[in-house]
Amino acid sequence: MVVASSWARPGSHASRLARLAARYAGDGVVGFGLSNDERRGRVADFAPAFRIAAEHGLVRTPHAGFFTGAGHVRECVEVLGATRIGHGTSAVADPAVLELLADRQVALEVCPTSYPPFGVHPLAGVPVGAVLAAGVPVTIGSDDPLLFGVGLAGQYALCRDLLGLSNTELAALARCGIAASGAPGDVKRRLLAGVDAWSASHPSP
Template identity: 65%
Template sequence: MSQLSPSRDLRELPKTQLHLHLTGAMRPATLIELAGRYGVTVPPPLPGAAGTWAAFQDRYDASRAVLRTAADVGRVIAEAASDDAADGCGWLEIQVDPTSYLPVFGSLEAALEAVLAGAAAAPIPVGVLVASSWQRSPAHAVTLARLAARYAGAGVVGFGLSNDERGASVADFTPAFKLAREAGLLAAPHSGFYTPATHVQECVELLGAARIGHGTSAATDPAVVELLASRGVALEICPTSYPPFGVHELSTIPVKTFLAAGVPVAVSTDDPLLFGVGLAGQYEILRDFLGLTDEDLAAVAVGGVQASAAPAEVRTRLVAEVAAWLATGSQ
């Protein structure tokens, strides 16, 4: 029987975090401390009900500017991993565009190695996903894909494209993703946030995406939903990322549509520094606003585990722990 347990502490549900950007993973208190240390002025938080991509990017860029040393980077990763662990996370993947830190670290390699060192020292297992930007050239994406491929097996687990996906041709990024996939890296571009379902479809068919960052627009096209389900392409759903930009209200995020069609859903936080809700809180939104049952939430948690780049032994353990959580609630 399906259960809806509003009082159940969802921090106890074992889970993964697959969509978290390095800068956006920073604790607000850490931002304040580092901004004071380096003399950086940070714009105020996004308004709760509405915002623009430009306002988001301004605050994000200012926050990125406070990461000046490998120790700063390591601290952010350690604190993010600790926060996620407290919310029941047993595997974390953190995204970084090394280009953003090139002026500070002097080379793409040095920037990436600072992130990898922080990931290796974190309190839970952490994989690193190298991401270029939809707003940079396809040639730059190839450069970053080659960089990611060099560190495959040394902490880098995937390759993606972040930022506003509007105005870019998906086909132009095919060479970068081919390089990444040939190196054994998971392909996980952002899509379907502002762009239509066809953009999601192209990311799957042309880029070989195994996961899509966001992808909620796919729900508008049954054929694209079927494509995702048939190929087992997971959607990284980040509930609190949508209302500030008018993409969805919390109650209209199409998680139930995807689950009913057999599309894996992996719930994540995206940028908790900016949106203010941790990993367990995202699951609470699915329960409180979308009416997901314990069985649904367990399916989401398992979907995240199976879509992750975690080692097989970690995936096996987490799936078993989710089953144990569900069984405990049914007693």
């Protein structure tokens, strides 16, 4: 479980939830995040909460770069110590931010069907391939399948059929998702072996 506060709540609320997440670190809670519209809060206000999360070894995953620009993604990495970014697709507009994400191996959680309804990206323009090619870890998520009507397998199908990703790239996405997760090491190794087996039986043309 990832415990999340909201950009719309004060930093003190986030710190309370971060302390709660820390209390259960290693007992089912693996991460701490910030959800909601990232335009509704100041990054610096949430630094104390993310310090608590970092001290307890939690994955740190704020939403950024959905409605905001690449600079906001950078700020979340540099000020909050984000290890994953919820969405973050605006980073593609700034090569320096992509380089930062690649250097620190901060994963972007990309959910293709989330963007068209809000005018962020047309579905065919979601920059999964470009971000992946820049060396940034990209994970594919479903965000809210009840709202957007597409589950995780459907998101991968869109990456293949609409965005033109190869089987090699699809396997890379799956590996990134496993590596960036808070799953135990033995689970990661088992899942990565499954991806390798799939990749071996589904080579790219």
